[in-house]
Amino acid sequence: MKKLKIKYCKNCVTPNTRPDIDFDNFGICSACNSSVQKKKIINWKKRFKDLKKILNKHKKLSKNKSYDCIVPVSGGKDSIYQTYILKKKFKMNPLAITWRPLSRTFRGEENLLALKKIGVDHIDFTPNPKIINQITKKSFFKFGDTSYIDHLCIFNIIPNFAIKLGIPLVVWGENWYLEYGGKKFSNNSKLTVQLSKQNHILKKFPSEKWISKNIKKRDISSFKSPSVKELKKIKYEPIFLGYFINWDIKRNRKISVKNGFKPREMGPIMGLYNESDLDCTNIPIHHYFKWLKFGFNRVTDNCSNEIRKGRMSRKKAIKLVSKLDGMKPPKEYIKAFCNQIRISNSKFWKVADKFRNKNIWKKKSLNKWYIENWLGGKKVIDNFGYTKISRKEKIFLMDLSTKN
Numbered sequence: 001m002k003k004l005k006i007k008y009c010k011n012c013v014t015p016n017t018r019p020d021i022d023f024d025n026f027g028i029c030s031a032c033n034s035s036v037q038k039k040k041i042i043n044w045k046k047r048f049k050d051l052k053k054i055l056n057k058h059k060k061l062s063k064n065k066s067y068d069c070i071v072p073v074s075g076g077k078d079s080i081y082q083t084y085i086l087k088k089k090f091k092m093n094p095l096a097i098t099w100r101p102l103s104r105t106f107r108g109e110e111n112l113l114a115l116k117k118i119g120v121d122h123i124d125f126t127p128n129p130k131i132i133n134q135i136t137k138k139s140f141f142k143f144g145d146t147s148y149i150d151h152l153c154i155f156n157i158i159p160n161f162a163i164k165l166g167i168p169l170v171v172w173g174e175n176w177y178l179e180y181g182g183k184k185f186s187n188n189s190k191l192t193v194q195l196s197k198q199n200h201i202l203k204k205f206p207s208e209k210w211i212s213k214n215i216k217k218r219d220i221s222s223f224k225s226p227s228v229k230e231l232k233k234i235k236y237e238p239i240f241l242g243y244f245i246n247w248d249i250k251r252n253r254k255i256s257v258k259n260g261f262k263p264r265e266m267g268p269i270m271g272l273y274n275e276s277d278l279d280c281t282n283i284p285i286h287h288y289f290k291w292l293k294f295g296f297n298r299v300t301d302n303c304s305n306e307i308r309k310g311r312m313s314r315k316k317a318i319k320l321v322s323k324l325d326g327m328k329p330p331k332e333y334i335k336a337f338c339n340q341i342r343i344s345n346s347k348f349w350k351v352a353d354k355f356r357n358k359n360i361w362k363k364k365s366l367n368k369w370y371i372e373n374w375l376g377g378k379k380v381i382d383n384f385g386y387t388k389i390s391r392k393e394k395i396f397l398m399d400l401s402t403k404n
């Protein structure tokens with residue numbers, strides 16, 4: 001890896017270490033430039049009309065006899081918002097499909113009940129946990145990522161179901177390139193299979209590469225790379241709702257809460273929003289590795305979003321980042337993950353140390369790590385605490401391990 005001097009956007013607090021981010025000549029990041037576009041340049045009325053056309057086309061195609069679209073649902077506020085808009089506002093008949101992570105929280109399970117209130121059919125799909133755990137373990141060692149398998153499954157299971165059920169329209173949520181930066185794809189209206197393959201989150205490592213003595217081709221059939229030929233045959237149309245409707249986390253939250261979605265009572269598990277990262281115990285660990293690999297975490301993401309929405313000053317953001325961004329995930333979540341893949345706590349931290357990006361992180365003395373040129377201050381040592389969880393949350397932690 002080349003030597004890297006960490007630099008920050010002059011408008012928000014996003015660093016240049018963020019994957020897919022671009023900076024212009026004035027030192028402004030592409031997410032900030034996109035947010036100006038969202039406010040001033042994009043014609044949302046026209047895009048809304050375009051969305052109506054697409055939805056009507058698929059309504060006609062299904063002839064009101066079956067599902068007219070698939071909506072991928074995690075149980076988070078955004079996916080509940082998506083389902084609500086499709087069913088109630090556009091009178092569609094969506095089929096909600098969820099990839100069920102083994103590490104789903106009780107709150108994640110509870111929040112899926114919002115679908116009951118909206119009133120849609122729902123598939124809560126769990127691939128073979130023995131296979132999932134094998135890949136989770138291997139990918140943790142290989143990529144330092146606890147959620148690689150979750151993302152691999154989400155991006156592949158949905159188009160595979162679209163093919164199997166013959167439903168061409170899939171309505172995804174935000175275009176994350178538009179929301180978080182990535183000039184090249186911020187104007188894409190579709191989440192094609194080619195686009196998801198390019199996402200750094202899938203590590204350019206498709207499902208087929210996991211086939212081995214213990215993992216057969218048929219074991220990965222639900223999350224294998226979808227066949228391009230089959231997708232063409234059904235005229236697959238995977239749109240980003242966030243391309244057509246101006247995306248706003250706070251509005252999505254409001255609508256989801258109205259439908260029974262419950263945020264976390266004890267404040268955010270990571271970052272600033274207590275409605276985020278609730279549904280799975282492994283996702284906060286995944287985010288924590290961003291801190292190690294890129295020197296920023298959810299507080300940076302969320303503060304940057306608040307600045308762009310005009311709800312926070314950069315000064316306030318810097319204060320929050322320096323106070324909170326290096327918080328570790330709950331100890332109990334790490335323990336549950338170690339148990340899931342059958343490794344010790346010390347092995348976990350060895351892997352974490354391996355993935356700490358030494359171009360950003362410097363060592364003061366024994367285990368006293370700091371980020372050089374960090375926004376939060378000069379030579380701040382990485383001694384943040386762990387997020388605390390309630391007794392109730394602890395009770396619901398399950399044994400996720402499998403014997404192979």
Ligand SMILES: [Zn+2]
Nearest residue numbers: 009012029032
């Ligand atoms: Zn910015």
